[in-house]
Amino acid sequence: MAPTDDNNNIHMLQDIDRAHHLHPFTDPQALKTAPPFVVESAEGCMIQGQGMSLLDAMAGLGCVNIGYGRTEMAQTAAKAMEELSFYHSFAAITHPAAAKLADKLAALAPGNLNKVFFANSGSEANETALKLIQYYWLRKGKPNKTIILSRDFSYHGSTLATSALNGLTAMHEPFGIKTKGHVEHVMSPFWYRFGGDMTEEAFAEHAAKAIEDKILEIGPGRIAAFVGEPIQGTLGAIMPPKGYWPKVAEICRKYDVLLLVDEVVTGMGRTGNWFAQETYGFEADLMSLAKGLSSGYQPISALMLSDSFAEVVEAESAVLQHGFTTSGHPVAAAVALKNIEILERENLIGRIKSEIGPYFKQALETLLDHPLVGEVRVEGLIAAVELTKNKVTREQYPYEWGVCQHVANAALMQRLIVRPAGNVLVMCPPFTISSSEIDQLVNGLSSALDQTYAALQNV
Ligand SMILES: Cc1ncc(COP(=O)(O)O)c(C=O)c1O
Incomplete structure (x- = not known):
């Protein structure tokens, strides 16, 4: 039986995990109030868990270059x-x-x-x-x-x-x-x-x-x-x-x-x-x-x-x-x-240079018009979207405001995984990412940025 065939199994897994698993780069106190997310399977650029399918623009931790689940x-x-x-x-x-x-x-x-x-x-x-x-x-x-x-x-x-x-x-x-x-x-x-x-x-x-x-x-x-x-x-x-x-x-x-x-x-x-x-x-x-x-x-x-x-x-x-x-x-x-x-x-590295890398760059650079985005940096298939409070002075939002985390969370609601690092959203997707997956990523990121910007107007 698959481990998460029903909700009880997910809860059981989360409970035993919280009881016995000390997680790397995780606040153990935070785990007490919010259970771990259970990832069950993955294929291509998508990971599946808890009934959801997410586009993983991070290739795990920047490692799954050929994509997940190859037989x-x-x-x-x-x-x-x-x-x-x-x-x-x-x-x-x-x-x-x-x-x-x-x-x-x-x-x-x-x-x-x-x-x-x-x-x-x-x-x-x-x-x-x-x-x-x-x-x-x-x-x-x-x-x-x-x-x-x-x-x-x-x-x-x-x-x-x-x-x-x-x-x-x-x-x-x-x-x-x-x-x-x-x-x-x-x-x-x-x-x-x-x-x-x-x-x-x-x-x-x-x-x-x-x-x-x-x-x-x-x-x-x-x-x-x-x-x-x-x-x-x-x-x-x-x-x-x-x-x-x-x-x-x-x-x-x-x-x-x-x-x-x-x-x-x-x-x-x-x-x-x-x-x-x-x-x-x-x-x-x-x-x-x-x-x-x-x-x-x-x-x-x-x-x-x-x-x-x-x-x-x-x-x-x-x-x-x-x-x-x-x-x-x-x-x-x-x-x-x-x-x-x-x-x-599959000429996956050549494809980065001649085809999908330039597409990734041009698609992400459309975000430069967003009021929250100060810079977009792209080399091959690694990218940063740098947030700023002021495009002219390049002033940073105080880290403790968690602005970047807010964008990453909003992106997660759009079923996208990007990585917040200070005031930077980092992406390094699998080399197999398609142009339509890049479009999905950039559209989702754009609305995540909109949501965060709207929330900031009420601060
Ligand atoms: C540049 C760099 N060096 C070293 C490491 C450490 O690798 P590992 O987590 O496999 O020990 C990392 C991990 O993210 C890294 O990004």
Whole structure:
């Protein structure tokens, strides 16, 4: 029997869930008054739950790139599980799927990123990067290079070490995480909020210079690496101003600072190229991948190392004292390979560049006329609709007013899932989204904005 065949079953599930399930990124007190929403199935861009069908413009959490519910993926997982349900990759052991996936990723990745370490989540890939960066500098005989530069508005994970990278103090304070001496934050290249009268190019220069200034202030001899998402997805789909990334890469090279690019969201096609490094014209020393690697069908992530970085890690004989039981899991690796095959066979990334990406951009930009909308940012199939109180001064609504949450809730009533982040509505739909689904999204969003604007007139 399906778990939610009747209402009693839904209530039963909600009750046992509330009693025993501690949810990530959820206020447990709020769960006491409002039960969890039970999602039961999904297909294409639609998720179903509690008798409703919703258009998921977030692809889960920006991961279900090939769309939900593909039979081919289920068959691949079943076959992989029958053949080799598990074996590890410690102590010089491999299996066909892990070897082929590493080879495929090396072929796809830009620059000299040719070596892959497998993990299970974006956080683990970034955590691995942090450890290997320390390892690298110790092996290079530069033990003082320990400080990581990160940025405001960044999100890199929720382990102890990756939380410290995040530009969100709400992720530090409740856990007593101290960043001082380990991580230094510099400004986000958030042109709309901080650009003032500067041109995009001038702002790119300004934001890149903030990194150089910080390196000089602390001393290049103490800076191990700079970490950044090509587009700062989680905290507002913040797009880099033109020229920013090549400048950042140049600064890192100049001061012998490693560049770790977090392509957990942007990697595997979201910007219309396999990797956002191609979109923005730069190359990193390390790259983390997760979400789109398997389109969320299995937990798997990867950290890719450049040849020169890998050379140092592999130079002297010593066991690498790092790894996870399920690193390179045979089922997850087989599923990731099938995901890549589908992306290639259906030309889903090419479609973003030539067809559906431009349609998405043009459709969302019609919202610019709305009195609540200050900016619309779109790159491939990731987008931000930035709300403002005043289109000229770009004044922000106080976060505690929950204006953006109000719009997202109103959108939910129209059966649309978008993600509120501060005063920004973030969207990153499956690559399979159709033009009519985009129309449905933009029409629904437009009336959600109308409802919120009308409500604000009574404040
Ligand atoms: C850019 C980026 N890096 C890392 C992570 C962490 O990934 P995970 O949640 O799989 O640990 C996320 C998750 O949203 C992310 O957006």
